[in-house]
Amino acid sequence: xxxxxxxxxxxxxxxxxxxxxxxxxxxxxxxxxxxxxxxxxxxxxxxxxxxxxxxxxxxxxxxxxxxxxxxxxxxxxxxxxxxxxxxxxxxxxxxxxxxxxxxxxxxxxxxxx
Amino acid sequence: xxxxxxxxxxxxxxxxxxxxxxxxxxxxxxxxxxxxxxxxxxxxxxxxxxxxxxxxxxxxxxxxxxxxxxxxxxxxxxxxxxxxxxxxxxxxxxxxxxxxxxxxxxxxxxxx
Numbered sequence: 001x002x003x004x005x006x007x008x009x010x011x012x013x014x015x016x017x018x019x020x021x022x023x024x025x026x027x028x029x030x031x032x033x034x035x036x037x038x039x040x041x042x043x044x045x046x047x048x049x050x051x052x053x054x055x056x057x058x059x060x061x062x063x064x065x066x067x068x069x070x071x072x073x074x075x076x077x078x079x080x081x082x083x084x085x086x087x088x089x090x091x092x093x094x095x096x097x098x099x100x101x102x103x104x105x106x107x108x109x110x111x112x113x
Numbered sequence: 114x115x116x117x118x119x120x121x122x123x124x125x126x127x128x129x130x131x132x133x134x135x136x137x138x139x140x141x142x143x144x145x146x147x148x149x150x151x152x153x154x155x156x157x158x159x160x161x162x163x164x165x166x167x168x169x170x171x172x173x174x175x176x177x178x179x180x181x182x183x184x185x186x187x188x189x190x191x192x193x194x195x196x197x198x199x200x201x202x203x204x205x206x207x208x209x210x211x212x213x214x215x216x217x218x219x220x221x222x223x224x225x
Contacts, residue, residue: 042204042217045212045213055211089156103160104158107158
C-alpha cells in the first residue's frame with residue numbers, strides 16, 4: 001500500500017537553528033499538508049500546498065516557517081530559527097483531492113533544546 | 114470554521130467488549146467528511162474510517178463502524194470485539210475545504 005514517508009523520525013536541534021523536515025508524499029496525490037502535535041495536545045493544521053503554492057495556512061505558520069516542493073517528489077517544511085515551543089511531532093499528509101482520503105506519514109519528532 | 118468535540122478524554126474497556134467513542138461536530142460547510150484516526154503510543158496516525166456528509170449509509174471497515182447521525186451532528190466510532198491492540202489515542206476529524214480539524218482525542222485502554 002502506498003505510504004507517505006517522513007525523515008528524520010527524530011530530530012534534536014538547538015534553539016535558533018534552522019531545521020528542514022522532509023516528506024515524500026504518495027506519488028499521484030495532488031494536495032500536501034503539514035500538521036503538528038505538541039506533546040499531549042491536539043493535532044493542529046499548519047499549511048496546505050497545491051499546484052506548487054500554499055493554498056491555506058494557519059496562524060501558527062508565521063514567517064519562521066516555509067514549505068517547498070523542490071523536485072517534484074519531496075515536500076519540505078523549514079523552520080528558520082527554532083524556538084523551544086516548536087518542539088512537537090510534525091506530520092506530513094497528502095491526498096488525491098479535496099474530500100478524498102488523507103494519508104499521514106509516521107511523523108518527525110522535533111525537540112528544540 | 115469547523116469544530117470537533119470529543120467529550121471522553123479516557124476510556125477503559127474489557128477485552129472483547131464493544132466500545133463507542135463519542136464525537137460531535139460543528140460546521141457551516143454544506144459538504145464535509147468525517148474521519149477517525151488511531152494514534153498508538155509509537156506516534157503514527159492511522160486512518161480507520163471515513164464518512165461523507167452525503168453518504169446515506171453508515172461507514173463500516175471491519176470491526177470499525179461509524180454511527181453517523183447528521184441531524185444530531187454526531188459521528189461516533191464503534192469498535193466491536195475490542196482487542197488489546199486497540200489501546201491507543203483516537204481522534205475524530207472533520208474535513209471541509211482542504212484542511213482537517215482534529216478533536217482533542219480519546220485515550221482508549223483495553224483491559225485483558
